[in-house]
Amino acid sequence: MSLLGGIRPPIAVLSVLLLALAGVTALTLGRAGQEAVPKAVKLSQQHFAEDGAIALRASIDESVTDLTRNAELFSAGDPVPPDAVLDKIGSVYQKWRGTAVVEISSGKLLAARGENLPLTAIDRGKLADKDGLAPRMVRLEDGETRLLSFALLTWEGKPQQLLVASSSLRFPGISLGKFRSIAVVGQDGHILSDDGIADPSQEDGAGRREQIKQADKQLKAFAATAAKKSRTHPIMSKEPGSGGFLGVSGHLTGDRYLGERAVAGYASLAGPEAGKATDATRLGLTVVAMVPVAEDSTATTSSAFGLLAAAALLLIGGVTIFLLLRTVQRPLIQLFLEGRRLTRGDLERPVSVPRRGEAARIGAALERLRRQLLGAPADKQSAPARRGRFGTRTLIAVCAVLLLAWSAPLMLMLNRAGDSVVVPQQMVNDQRERTDTLTDRVRRALNEGHADLTSVASLIGDRTEASEMSKVLESTMHQHTRYQSLYVLDAKGKVLAKAGDDPRSPSDEGPSDKAVRVIDEGGKEPVIIGTAEMAGRDGAAVVGEFRIEFLNSLLKRPGLGQVRVVDAKRKVIGANYGYQEFESLPSGRLNALAEGTGQKVGVGTRPSGVLYRDGDEIQIAAAAPFAGGGAASSLGWTVVSWQPASGLAIPEYTLQNRTVLAGLLGITAAAACLGWLHIVVVRPLRHLADQAEALADGDRRTVLYPTHHDEVGAVTRSLELIRQQLPTGTQRKRDGATAGLAGRN
Incomplete structure (x- = not known):
């Protein structure tokens, strides 16, 4: 018999898959997301530590x-x-x-x-x-x-x-919120610097001092564990294909104190490109971010649903396998044995004919062929007798419906995460604080770029030769990838020296009096230009055009969703994913969020974080305007981020996703195995039934070839041997003539 063909392998594989799926269902669905601290909160702290490590x-x-x-x-x-x-x-x-x-x-x-x-x-x-x-x-x-x-x-x-x-070793522009603490940890696990942990001696109240001591103790414990875990190779520390942060990162859960659980994320310093070390990464530092999270007292660990779903699958799967064994496999093996008996010449005992389907048609044809081998004439059976019974395809369809009855509700109805989904407030806070941190990072990057231009302008000094100025510009271009072009303009806008691409700043004007500005030249991207005046050069200035890819690369942070940088008119300047220059934000409420947050800059308010609910659709959004000094502060930009809550590891969504996955696995197993059975067994069996009836009706010319080397192929070979043993019409005429001559003599 063929190893992969025949009736046994599809049924055996289906049995194993259904048993495995029942086990997975029992172990995962009942406890899906039922944690005191949701996984989404833990992953958010991991991403927060990654932001700190990048900064x-x-x-x-x-x-x-x-x-x-x-x-x-x-x-x-x-x-x-x-x-x-x-x-x-x-x-x-x-x-x-x-x-x-x-x-x-x-x-x-x-x-x-x-x-x-x-x-x-x-x-x-x-x-x-x-x-x-x-x-x-x-x-x-x-x-x-x-x-x-x-x-x-x-x-x-x-x-x-x-x-x-x-x-x-302080973090530039990290927004911690009210209760988060962050630390830089050395290779030995000792904390080198920390922010967010107050001095217990300066706090009023014994309870507050004790709380700070507990937080400091927990942070030190996290630091020691994170330093040990960070020594793992980045490839070995993550699941294959997970991508994201290039270094080693993860999350830790600490002790419970006053109803709150300490949760931390850690991340090692990693280079901007995989496998590329920098001066900072060689220091072996690790960033640890910790925050106390209130535990959800309503979370349970009941496995009732998973056990019930697994029990239902075992029941339905058992009925399905029983039907396949009783109505498909057993009759086919019976035909195989009967056909082999007839080819050996055992014609005394009648053929045991199955009750239904193609097997019954083939069994009836074998019985007629047995009588013909004994000398009975070929007789044609009526069509209703041949087609009046249920076929094997109907039985396969019944099995498919049984398995679909278990899978479809899991996919479409059960454990739906509706509008009652509880999104932890910590997720909204983290979205806001991470957006604020990202805003500060963008602002600082532009400020640093302008500081470089100021430094270049100072170092060029009194150099008037274009070759000498170009040498300084080329050196700056080589060491900083943020610029697309660098050039020196005189007071009338004439280019005295340049490096990189051709200038895109208007050439009929002199240097701008704005330190950083954005122009729209009708191209595919905004042009961000920094200008630094050269002292003692009669209005000459060093101008640098920033690569828009440099701005967009700063916005690519895992776990933050869609990110947009918009100007004072809420037109998009940059994004972490595809966008069109100066397009509007995708929804009115995001536009209102950016506008409302931008209006609060002057009064010292914090960035905004909000949870939008629209029926079953839930979205977390945040906006943070440029706040702080520097050349870029006058731009009036705002960073807006948003992401659907359904993409987070929130208990309700986790249970829904796993339920849908169980239903998909059930349908996949049924389609694969029943489809395999239909292709390998059912279709050849239907064709063989027609050939067997034609042979029993007297067709002695059609040669029967087996399609596969399995049970159906074995029955086909038996029928071919029987065909070769049956007398043809010419032989019957010759035998009749010989018998007539013998009678006259």
């Missing part, structure tokens, strides 16, 4: 790049006094807590600004190594941690100097 990595790498680029530009010109170097850097950037210039050969401090730097922690003998200028962390006497960044100042004929800058 911290970008801040560290940006700081190192800015320091290195400025040192290279200083080194490319005439020697500059150390104090002038620090003054120029300090006038453009305010990101460092302290800066200093040190003579490498002697270790002498030449100039310093800001806080005192721990210069004794610098091993000047290793600066020539490959990683000698890599940033490193040092711990101060008061226990705080500083990150030191280095760059070389090199002029011909002068001793080599080291430019040093220190910064704290």
Whole structure:
């Protein structure tokens, strides 16, 4: 018999699949989403930690790049006094807590600004190594941690100097809300810096102080666990094909205190591209974000529904398998045995004819053929006798209907998540805070871009040769991918030097007096332009055009849904997914949300988060306007994000999704196995029934070929052997003539 053909494999596979599906149904449907803290809340904390890791990595790498680029530009010109170097850097950037210039050969401090730097922690003998200028962390006497960044100042004929800058491991622009805390954790699991944990000694009330102590204790426990988990390789830490954050990330659940459960997310610092390490990622830091979440006391762990659904499937599946065994498999095997008996010459016992279907037709034909082998003439059976019984196709359809009766309600009716879905308030808060963090990240990115332009304008100084200015512009383009083009304009709008693409700023005008602006040139994307005036150059300025892809890349955050950056007129400037330039937001309520939030900027209010309900459709939305200083603050932009609640791991939606999945699996198993049975057995059996009746009616010329090497094929071969044993019409005439001559003699 064929290994994959025949009547047995489809029925056996269907039995195994139904048993497996019943087990899965019992284990998953009853407990789907019945957790005190929904999985959606845990995943949201994981995404929050990922946002913090992205912001911290970008801040560290940006700081190192800015320091290195400025040192290279200083080194490319005439020697500059150390104090002038620090003054120029300090006038453009305010990101460092302290800066200093040190003579490498002697270790002498030449100039310093800001806080005192721990210069004794610098091993000047290793600066020539490959990683000698890599940033490193040092711990101060008061226990705080500083990150030191280095760059070389090199002029011909002068001793080599080291430019040093220190910064704290604080998160730039992270919106924590009221109760969340976030920390930077080292490789050893110790907390290097944290935000959101108050000082217990400054709090009133013993209960509040105890609550803070518990939070601090829980954060330290999370930090130790997260540091250990972050040492896992990113590929091994995630499910295959999950995508999303490129580093190691996850969520943790802590102890319960006063009805609240501590939930944390963690994320290691990962590069912007897979497999690409940066100065920040080599530090081995991990970000941990923790928030207390009120437990849902109504959540239960009842498995009643799953057990009932599994029991119903076992009952229906048992009836289906019984019908297939009793009405399809058993009669076919009976025909196989009867046909083989007749081919061996055992013609004394009548053929046992099945009761119904094609098997009954073939059995009746075998009985007629048995009598013909014994010498009876071929007789034609009437059509009603042949077609009056239910066929095998009808039995297969009945089995399909039985399985559909279990699967269809699960797919279409049971466990529907209606308008009574409870969306945790923490999800709305997280959407708002993450949108606010993203808004600050976009604003800071534009501010940093304008600061770079200001630095370039300062470093170009009195250089008038186009080649010298282009060299500075090319160096900046190489180190920063945010620009599409850089160029120098004189007071009349003439391009003096450029790098990158051709300028798209209006050439008939002089440099704009706006630090950052957006123009619509009728192309496929908005043009974002930054301008920095060059001191002492009669209105000349350095202009940079930002790549719109750079803006859009900042908006791609997992778990935040659709994100749009809109201007003061609520026209779209950038997005994390496809959009058209200056199009409107997709709905009036989102437009109203952006407009209402933008009007609150001047009164110090927080960003807005809202839950929209429209029947069964539930949507979480948030909007956050540009708030804070810098060149980009005058743009009046707002970041709007929204996502359907049905895409979140909320208990009601989880139960609905798993119920629908169980129904789909049931239909798939039924369609696959019953379809397999129909193709391999039912269709060949119907064809064989017609051939068997034709043979019994006297057709001795048609040769019977088996389609498959299975039970139907075995019966076909038996009928072919019987056909070869039956006398043809010529033989019967010859035998009759011979018998007549013998009688006369």
